[in-house]
C-alpha cells in the first residue's frame with residue numbers, strides 16, 4: 199500500500215523543516231539519503247525487457263558452501279579505522295564505522311578495540327580465573343568449568359571513556375563519524391553472573407571493592423564496586439552468539455552493563471575482593487578529569503547519556519532539497535533512553551524523534567526523524583534524555599563544567615553543519 203503524502207503531513211513540527219515522526223508510518227514513503235550511495239528512488243523501467251533480462255550470475259551455479267562466512271567483497275570499505283601509538287603500535291584503538299551500520303548490533307568483526315599492549319594469544323586450556331582476597335574460600339576456574347554454569351545474556355553497548363575526546367579540541371575535527379565517536383559498540387554478551395561465582399567463594403562482609411586484572415602484556419587492572427558486580431556483571435564467554443573474539447577478550451572478559459569501557463577487563467584472570475581501590479594507572483592518571491575547582495573527577499563508572507546522528511553525517515553529501523530520514527544512535531549507562539530530540543535549526547527548536555523498538559536498558563537505541571530539507575545551510579543536532587531525567591549537555595555547558603583539562607568522558611551534543619552545496623561538516627554551534 200502506498201499512501202499519498204498530504205500537505206498536512208508536510209507541516210513542520212519544528213524549525214528547519216522537521217516533520218512529525220509519525221510520517222514513517224506511511225508506507226511507500228521514499229526518502230533521500232545523504233552519502234555516496236542510494237539516493238536514487240525507484241523509477242518506472244525505461245525498457246521492461248532489459249530490466250528483467252537475467253544477469254550472468256543466473257546462468258551458472260553459485261559458489262559452494264563455506265565453513266565460516268565473511269561479508270560481501272563489495273562491502274570491503276566497511277572497516278575499523280586504526281589509531282595506534284607510533285612508538286608502541288600495540289597501544290591504541292580501532293574505531294567502529296558507525297556511519298556505515300544500521301540497527302543496533304555491531305558485528306563482532308567491527309566492534310571497536312582498545313588495547314594497552316596488544317591482543318594476547320591465550321590457550322583456553324591453560325587459562326585460569328582466580329577469585330581471592332576477602333572470601334571464605336578462594337576459587338580457581340578453568341574455561342571449561344565456567345562453561346558449566348547457568349548463563350545470562352546482556353544486549354548492551356560498551357563505550358571507552360576516551361571516546362569522542364577530539365570534542366575537547368579548540369577546533370572541530372573533520373573525520374567520518376566513526377573516526378572520532380566510534381569507540382562505542384553494541385553486542386550481545388553471554389556468560390556467568392559474577393554473583394553466582396562470588397557466592398560460591400563466600401564473600402567476607404568487609405569486602406566492598408574488587409580488583410580485576412587481565413592476562414595481557416599490559417597486565418591491565420582496575421578497581422570496581424562489589425555491589426555493582428553483584429547486581430548485573432557477568433564473566434562473558436560469548437559475543438553475538440559465538441565465543442568472544444580474541445580482540446575483545448577471548449576466552450573470557452568482564453562485562454559490566456553501563457560502566458565505561460576500561461572496567462570491562464578483557465582476558466580476565468583475577469578478581470580480588472578488598473576494602474579499598476588499588477589506585478591503578480587507569481583510574482588515577484587516566485579516565486579521570488581535573489576539574490576547574492582543582493578536584494579530580496574519579497571513578498565515574500556510569501556512561502552518561504549521549505546521542506549522535508549517523509546520517510546525514512560529516513563527509514557525506516546531501517542530494518538537494520528533499521525529504522530525508524535523519525537517523526542515529528543514543529545510549530546511556532543509567533538505564534533506558536527516554537527520548538531523543540532533533541533540531542534542524544542549530545538548537546533553536548527541537549522535535550521528538552521516533553525510537554525504534556526494542557528500547558533496552560544500557561543498549562544502543564536507534565532513532566529516526568523525517569526532515570524536509572529546503573536546501574538552505576543549517577545545523578543538525580540530536581539530544582538524548584535518559585530515564586533518570588539526565589539531558590545530554592550542549593558543548594559549551596560541558597566545557598564550562600569540566601574545564602579545559604578534560605580529555606575523557608565527552609558526551610556533548612554533536613552538531614553537523616550543512617552548507618548550501620549540501621556538504622556536511624562537524625561544527626561547534
Ligand SMILES: Nc1nc2c(c(=O)[nH]1)N[C@H]1C(S)=C(S)[C@@H](COP(=O)(O)O)O[C@H]1N2
Pocket residue numbers: 309310311312313314315356357358359411412413414416417418445446447458459460461462463464465466
Ligand atoms: N586486559 C585488558 N582489558 C581491557 C583493556 C586492555 O587494554 N587490557 N582495555 C580496556 C579499555 S580502555 C576499553 S575501552 C575496553 C575495550 O574493549 P574492546 O576492545 O572489546 O572494545 O576494554 C578494556 N579492557
Ligand SMILES: [Mo]
Pocket residue numbers: 312357358359360459460
Ligand atoms: Mo577505554
